[in-house]
Amino acid sequence: MIQSTIYNCCVIELGKIHNKAGNITVIEKNVQLPFDVRRVYYLYDVPGGGLRGGHSHKKLQQLIIAASGCFDVLLDDGINKKVVQLNRPYYGLLIVPGIWRELLNFSSGAICLVLASEKYEAGDYIRDYQIFKDSKIHCIPEYK
Ligand code: TYD
DSSP, rough: OOOOOOOOOEEEEEOOOOOTTTOOOOOOOOTBSSSOOEEEEEEEOOOTTEEEEEEESSSOOEEEEEEEOOEEEEOOOOSOOEEEEEETTTEEEOOOOOOOOEEOOOOTEEEEEEEESSOOOOOOOOOOOHHHHHHTOOOOOOOO
């Protein structure tokens, strides 16, 4: 049973070092990020109408960034849902364990950069929504 809610997830402003020759955004542990990064991956060439995600994690935390373009992230804790649009490379969405997420509405050329707290481990995923719901049952307050 994982007692997290969507309200434990948040958009972090990463900051921007502005320069007329282009901008830099920096991510450092304990400054912008509350975990050690053990893996980085990125999604790209997502076809129009494509849906990614569709799972939750038992242990892994991640920071999701629209490094280019934009997309929506649907967050769901089994009771409450919200959609976060990511459309700037200097914002990151922190997703804690125990949250079902779906990534959708990718713009053409969008790049979804993911910093993850764990290496890839198939056993850390819950990919069945009903099993996810059952894992959350009776532990989430409903917020109106
Ligand atoms: P999946 O987790 O289904 O992608 P998404 O949630 O973004 O839709 O991963 C797709 C495939 O890639 C699946 O076969 C697992 C594999 N994969 C790895 O081998 N290592 C990784 O770090 C990731 C993220 C996926």
